[in-house]
Structure formats: structure tokens, C-alpha cells
Amino acid sequence: MTPAPNPAEPGPVSRADILIEALPYMQRYAGQTFVVKYGGHAMGDPALAASFAQDVVLLKAIGINPVVVHGGGPQIGSMLKKLGVQSEFVNGLRVTDAETATVAEMVLSGTINKEIVTWINQAGGRAVGISGKDGKLVRAEKLEHVTYDADRDEETIVDLGFVGAPVSVDTTLIDHLEIAGMIPVVAPIGVDDKGETYNINADTMAGALAAGLGAARLFLLTDVAGVLDKSGQLLTDIGPDQVRRLREDGTISGGMIPKLETCLHAVANGVDAAVILDGRVPHAVLLEMFTDRGVGTLVRA
Numbered sequence: 001m002t003p004a005p006n007p008a009e010p011g012p013v014s015r016a017d018i019l020i021e022a023l024p025y026m027q028r029y030a031g032q033t034f035v036v037k038y039g040g041h042a043m044g045d046p047a048l049a050a051s052f053a054q055d056v057v058l059l060k061a062i063g064i065n066p067v068v069v070h071g072g073g074p075q076i077g078s079m080l081k082k083l084g085v086q087s088e089f090v091n092g093l094r095v096t097d098a099e100t101a102t103v104a105e106m107v108l109s110g111t112i113n114k115e116i117v118t119w120i121n122q123a124g125g126r127a128v129g130i131s132g133k134d135g136k137l138v139r140a141e142k143l144e145h146v147t148y149d150a151d152r153d154e155e156t157i158v159d160l161g162f163v164g165a166p167v168s169v170d171t172t173l174i175d176h177l178e179i180a181g182m183i184p185v186v187a188p189i190g191v192d193d194k195g196e197t198y199n200i201n202a203d204t205m206a207g208a209l210a211a212g213l214g215a216a217r218l219f220l221l222t223d224v225a226g227v228l229d230k231s232g233q234l235l236t237d238i239g240p241d242q243v244r245r246l247r248e249d250g251t252i253s254g255g256m257i258p259k260l261e262t263c264l265h266a267v268a269n270g271v272d273a274a275v276i277l278d279g280r281v282p283h284a285v286l287l288e289m290f291t292d293r294g295v296g297t298l299v300r301a
């Protein structure tokens with residue numbers, strides 16, 4: 001006997017509806033590159049990690065070229081703590097002395113990078129873990145970080161040590177990996193012309209790659225619903241003027257600062273759309289892309 005339909009489960013017609021809703025998006029994005037940044041805070045939950053990996057593999061399977069850039073701030077923090085090394089942040093950026101730079105590279109390019117490669121491979125994809133050093137992917141230079149005191153209308157240059165700013169992107173390696181059906185997984189480490197290694201904020205790295213690769217989309221997955229206003233409400237979209245105001249009044253702080261700067265830079269440099277996504281929602285990437293219900297904050301140019 002055929003079992004009675006369970007109203008909680010999508011029946012055959014609604015399953016088909018879901019796929020048909022996705023069809024125009026699939027057609028629009030086939031052949032394009034999407035950069036997906038996976039933040040260190042979003043990595044803790046194995047079930048979420050598995051759903052993230054499935055999303056990435058599904059993108060590849062339908063002809064989109066996903067490039068994953070990962071963070072690992074909390075994991076670098078734990079390792080530094082174990083080693084008894086103090087760490088501090090300025091505007092969401094880790095002050096990085098030589099020892100911290102070594103630990104950051106070890107954690108990012110080593111443990112975390114290979115963990116994400118394994119998740120994607122487990123989900124049926126073929127991932128290749130690299131950093132900005134491989135194939136001269138990202139040339140960096142020391143970041144000149146300027147802080148602004150709105151009350152005094154004063155700018156100060158802060159020395160953050162070995163924190164890098166991406167200067168140029170050579171896409172050759174990623175182009176080859178994409179053609180070969182591989183999914184690049186990139187650790188946010190760069191190198192300058194003299195061979196000096198730099199720790200790069202992962203959002204900044206993702207933005208530079210999105211612009212360099214001419215990506216159609218930049219997704220930054222994090223551990224909040226998106227950008228929240230003063231009363232904690234989600235802002236579903238935001239532009240440069242509002243970002244400036246929210247920064248000045250302190251609503252946007254910490255890690256959200258490099259995230260928003262990255263998104264604004266990306267959309268001003270040819271990326272069609274940049275979205276800060278709630279990485280705590282299973283399949284956040286697919287929901288954002290293939291349905292009319294987004295799960296985060298869209299950043300406008």
C-alpha cells in the first residue's frame with residue numbers, strides 16, 4: 001500500500017516547484033565565478049560545515065565556479081593562547097608580529113585549509129587547498145592602516161606588523177583548477193616581492209579575489225543574521241552612505257568593519273553583488289542564490 005502523504009514533507013509537486021524556482025538562477029549563473037568566504041566563527045558545527053560543503057559542490061555541479069576563501073580567526077586565537085602569545089585587534093584586524101604571522105600561516109594553510117578540503121571532498125567534490133602564495137595567486141604588501149577619530153576629525157596611522165593588503169591577483173592557477181573541475185580553497189596568506197609573508201584578513205582576501213576573478217557574487221558567511229542596526233534589527237540591504245553613518249555612530253564595529261569595507265570595495269570593482277550571509281542557517285548559500293528569500297544583508301554600490 002502507498003503510504004499517506006506527510007503534510008510536513010514537500011510532495012512531488014512542491015519539490016518540482018522548488019527546482020523550477022531555481023531554474024532561471026541556474027541559467028543566469030552558469031559559467032560564472034562565485035567567491036564564498038567561510039568565516040572561522042561559522043566553522044564550529046560539523047552539520048553546518050557539511051551543508052556548506054554540499055552547497056559548494058552543488059554550485060560546481062550546475063556549472064558555476066565556486067572559489068572558497070576561509071578565515072580561522074578564533075582558531076588562530078586558540079593556538080596563540082596555547083602557546084602563551086598575547087593577541088590584540090584594531091578595527092577587526094589582528095596585530096601580527098613575526099611569531100603571530102608564523103602561527104597564523106600554520107593554522108590557516110595547515111589545519112583549517114585541509115579540513116575544508118576534506119569536507120568538500122566528502123560531499124562529492126574535488127577540492128584543492130592553496131594559499132595566496134601558490135602560483136603567485138595574491139601579491140601583498142604591508143597594510144598601512146589608518147584609523148579615524150570622528151570626534152577629533154583626526155587620522156592616525158597604526159602599525160599592525162605583518163598584516164597584508166592584497167595588491168594584485170594572478171588568476172592563472174585558479175583558472176586551471178576551474179577548468180580541471182577542481183574547487184579552489186584559499187587560505188588568506190599573501191607574499192610580497194621580497195618573499196615576506198603576510199596575514200590577510202579573510203574578508204579582504206575574498207574581496208580581492210572576487211574583484212580579480214571578475215566574480216558575479218561575493219558571499220561572506222558569518223555568525224550573525226547579517227548587518228544589524230542599533231536596535232538589533234537586520235538590515236536587508238545597505239549602501240556606502242549608511243555604512244559610513246553606522247560606523248561613525250559605533251553600530252558597526254570589530255569584524256563587521258573589514259566585512260563591509262570588503263563588500264563596498266568589491267561592488268565598486270565589478271562584482272555584481274556582495275552579500276553578508278548568516279552561516280548558521282543550513283544551506284545559506286543555496287537559499288540566497290536560488291530562492292526569492294535571501295538570508296542576509298545585500299551591500300549596494
Ligand SMILES: Nc1ncnc2c1ncn2[C@@H]1O[C@H](COP(=O)(O)OP(=O)(O)O)[C@@H](O)[C@H]1O
Nearest residue numbers: 039040041222223224227228251252253255256
Ligand atoms: N552592526 C553589526 N551587525 C552585525 N554584527 C556586528 C555588527 N557590529 C559588529 N558586529 C560583529 O561582527 C562579527 C562578525 O565578524 P567576525 O567576528 O570577524 O566574523 P567571521 O569570523 O565570520 O569573519 C559579529 O559576530 C558581531 O559580533
Ligand SMILES: CC(=O)N[C@@H](CCC(=O)OP(=O)(O)O)C(=O)O
Nearest residue numbers: 039040071072073093094201202
Ligand atoms: C589580519 C587578520 O586579522 N587576519 C585574520 C585572518 C583570519 C580571519 O580573517 O578569520 P575570520 O574570517 O574567521 O575572522 C586573523 O589573524 O584572525
